[in-house]
Amino acid sequence: MSDETTVMASTDNYVAAAYARLLYDYLESQGVEAEALLGAPTVLAEDGLEKVPLAFWRRCLEIASEHLNQPALGLAVARTITARHFDVLGYVVSHCGTLGEALARLERYHRLVYDVNPARVAILGDSLEVRWGVERGRPGALVDETGVAAVVQFIRNLSGRELPVEAVHFVNPPPAELAPYQAFFGAEVRFDCARTVLRIPLSYLALPLGAPDPGLVDILDRQAQALLDRQPRAGSPYDADLVRLMREGRPTLDALAEHHHVSARTMQRRLAEQGEAFQPLLQRVRYQMAREYLADGRLELTEVAALLGYSEHSAFTRAFRQWSGVGPKRWRREH
Template identity: 40%
Template sequence: MFGGLYVSGALTGLLQEFLDSEKLEAPECRARLANWPADSRMPLSEWITLLDLVAAADSRPALGLAIGSRVQPRHAGVMGYLGLSCDTVGEALLRFERYHRLVYDGNPIQIDISPEGVSISWGIVHGRPGQLADETAIAAFATITRMLMDHPAAASKVEFVNALPNDLRPYEDFFHCPVSFGHARTTVTFSSDYLGMPIRYRDPSLRALLEQQADALLRTLPVNDDFESALKQALVKSLHNGEPTLEVVANSLHISSRTLQRRLADRDIQFHGLLEATRLALAREYLGNPNLSLTEIALLLGYSEQSAFNRAFKRWTGQTPRQARTHTA
């Protein structure tokens, strides 16, 4: 599901510092964090796995809010410092829209301005990263936004695509506004009055320099295309039908197996790795649905037996599906 999607390796510093401040051992998480230098591009699936390993060591509700609240501009690389150097919040928001792929190259961002306010939203065209990843990202976004102004602004509402948690209070206390779940897009909305507010650390000379650097980095990123979206949809369909093979997926795309292999090779994508990532992403989504049994989830993922699903999920995350469902609940 998340093949070809990445986050900045600088985010590993956020998790490392969180583990240190909370005095959490999490040896497997720490070992994997060491594999990703700050200037690397880390697969989104690896970022989600790292968050899960943190959750295995810290079972508090709404853990992502605690992680996201520790974010600093350095954890967003050049884009973090670029936002701080802008003149106004509106200008920083435009830079965020332009350069967000440098930090989170996943589901595309959409910014809308209406009489209701300014909304920044992310859909699920490339899958659902899960509540922990979503709340970490939105909490980090809110924390960075609060750093920009002398008088931090609060959102007017926050909406998540994920299932309603047992307790809304941690979310409402953190965001200082109504928070709801079960929407088509994850969205942060705030008053358009904030767009003209000056930024505390504005520096036009530094901004020009950082923009040059950000533009250069942006040019190195691969161009997203419709083929990968169609491929992921075909993979999900093949899993539901219990036939997740390269031949079946190629037929669904109306191309030959050899053409599919060539296109995957052109994008440095391994079919097996993409299949595993798709299964993991779907597993996280299905485990959040209390109406689905583990046996039903295994079948939806193309496994003939639940035991095979249990072994695969433990290999991916270090947890059994039952343990992961307990942490999500």
């Protein structure tokens, strides 16, 4: 299956309409009538969020890149990112006290802006990694490069510093010229990797931001969370079933098959048709829910372990360390 087919099949993938305006604004700054070239944005207003389909966003980037004869278009477009292009999320993070607080909110609310592949954060020694897999398809080089570069540029805007990153990995084939990427990121940039990765020094999290306003952040937090709560949860159609089975203490293939009134073999076949296998799916859902539970300070770690279907707290701790690179207690403290 080609990349284009993969993306077109992922009809739930989208970017925020405000984020899509980034390309239109860039084209106008280059003297190009954006709507004459791309057409009016295909905006869908759903559950309080204006969004555009990912396939439309990708096509717009391809048309603009060809029109401007600018292969590394994503880097140039990303340089012009502002808070308004991230909509309410942009204003939330702009008024956080530190870069660490801002990045935590970028992780929590990223689906309001960029609902493509889920973002996962891990701490590895003295570094922080943001990772995107390919569970929901490969959106293509221009989409990936614009997305990662926009995050880096926004971090630089927030901090007021031209911060270099440690490493960037892309799943796409290498471009003809690597120099623009190395110059933009100020770091090693690799291609043809298993996942997209952005790695920055952990020390950056303590950097103060220029306009902290805890009261405004609290108001905007509630607004962003309300919007997020109204969005359909991304992932496998079996995610919700696994969450319930975890709470019941029986997150097994047999229990999932029983819930759907089929045999375990049939359940495996259905998962395979979704591009899934049971154990990786279970671990992904557990990791996602673990972070949500750990973010709630009212839950003891033993309660989190039980909610995830672990009979022993130590088993949960070992698993969480494999997922994130740190134990759950440290993850909670650092987030």
